[in-house]
Amino acid sequence: MIDYSDENKILQVEHLKQYFNIGKPNEVKAVDDITFDVYRGETFGLVGESGSGKTTTGRAIIHLYEPTAGKIIFDGQDVSKLDSKKQQQTFRRNMQMIFQDPYASLNPRMKVKDIVAEGIDINHLAKDDADRSKQVEDLLETVGLNKDHSSRYPHEFSGGQRQRIGIARALAVQPQFIIADEPISALDVSIQAQVVNLLKKLQRERNLTYLFIAHDLSMVKYISDRIGVMHYGRMLEIASSDEIYAHPLHDYTASLLSAVPVPDPEYERARVQIPYDASQEFDGKERSLVEIVPHHWVRASEDEIPMYKKRAQEDSRLKK
């Protein structure tokens, strides 16, 4: 069980704003004032449609962008205030990323062993060449590949195997926190399950924390402990994955869940999709995340709180 006490927070995102083309006519508020915490050892799922800002959030957390406003605190330290090179290097060791496209995220000119060992070399984690090879072999074995694979090139592998190489590369520097941005959406169904099982196994063995970004809601529900729903750069709802599916409070969440295709013909024939009118987000009311029932947050204005409280008591709006 995950410890949800304040001391166990590994990541705090506070009023993060990430704008692009500031001041120009094509200014984009990709992420517009979001706040959430991630606890050590949990998987936090971030869902939303394309353009909702989930990938930008991930990239801002790993400090690929300088935030327009707000703070990202990782392991007690403000990510924007890592001054020395050493601090930055430690941060990069502790936080790693797995990318969506297993074809584009591996350098085609590098051998697998060099791809995996890049982080080991930069951080001087290997005593000598023999130790480096040993570490690479162990990592490949951990992700279900074998040591013969180490001197091959990425093009010799299938999509699922490449994603395993990407995972091995992320694990090489022994991180605590991994951002997985749509890690399985480019893979076949039968391979998706393999990769998800691998991620879960590694989490158990190494007490990893994941930020899992995806649009496949059934997979997110399965892998995540808690889920945050994003829309138009804002966080609309945060709750445990069971709770959010049982009692989606925000209309957008309910609409999103009702649109997920279910592999059951009878269910599909009877499906009723809940429509969503996005204009309710732009009525000019002041809104912020409010804890409606314990651990279940919704972006609401003062006068909407009673309505959400009532909704939380009712049965789910999604039929079983």
Added chain:
Amino acid sequence: MENDKDVLEVRNLKINFNTYAGTVKAIRDVSFDLRKGETLAIVGESGSGKTVTTRSIMGLNSPNAVIDSGTIMFKGQDLLKKSRKQMDKIRGRDIAEIFQDPMTSLDPTMKIGKQIAEPLIIHKGMKREKAYAQALEMMKLVGIENAEQRINNYPHQFSGGMRQRIVIAIALVNYPEILIADEPTTALDVTIQAQILDLMKELQAKTNTSIIFITHDLGVVAGMADRVAVMYAGKIVEYGTVDEIFYNPKHPYTWGLLNSMPTMDTSGTELPSIPGTPPDLLEPPVGDAFAARNKYALKIDTEKQPPFFKVSDTHYAATWLLDPRAPKVTPPEPIIERQKHYAKLVHQEIDKSKGKHVEEQEEQL
């Protein structure tokens, strides 16, 4: 099978690809029918031959594809014997396709009105004004608002979902007999996906077009298909009605596919996954191609390819497990649950056809 209702008959199709590494046997003896007004879903992982099959129907395979044997009969004619010029006439008029990626399947330098009207001008020899009027109507039909203004827009001025609507409008503007939809919603968000799927169903009801729907998303299949064909390593391994495939699957590969997709109710530490990867089709295995990944594999699976065993008039599966001599295996728990559900469904059907409902019977007892 009622042949008079079939619009397309694929028989014993074998396609090889000549590559530097050798001959890839991409399609290894595929046969199926497509009926008037139905949606046939073809499911399977990448490399299983779904796309190659439909490309051959469209006459769009790459030059290194060699048709080893087989026929594709459409309106009494074999499409495989047609020349390129003859196929040009059929493509876009009788058979049309919606591709996966709406971002790349439209011409970025051409106004969308022209792109929708083009098939009419080319295939029907329509005058520009008339073709544009019909294009406008089609835009309204697929739900593009302000069609009168937007007809002069370029593709980049539309969102992904709207672009896929335009692609559908182009495909359907000639009211083709057959529409091939190759992963038409994979690039879209779930909410947009639901809209596009509804639109396709609605248009199919109006035009009675037959749809071949290729996807790997079993959720989409459950909602769209009348019948399902499951492909693995260049062969169809199981086919049947959507209810038969989902509630009474017989092939271990179908079991694996159904199990590895989590539903909203799935929990537990491990997802059931299919171990290993699909075989190399440069040298396809001698026996059942799925044997190496199949924990229910029998000895004969490595020696001889299983024939199709009949489950019902509409449901066939190629697995030795259905041979009367095969040992009884217990499928995974969730599959047994599905089968129980199927038994109940069939039971209800029988009771209904007797004119008595189960509940009525219970009341009498």
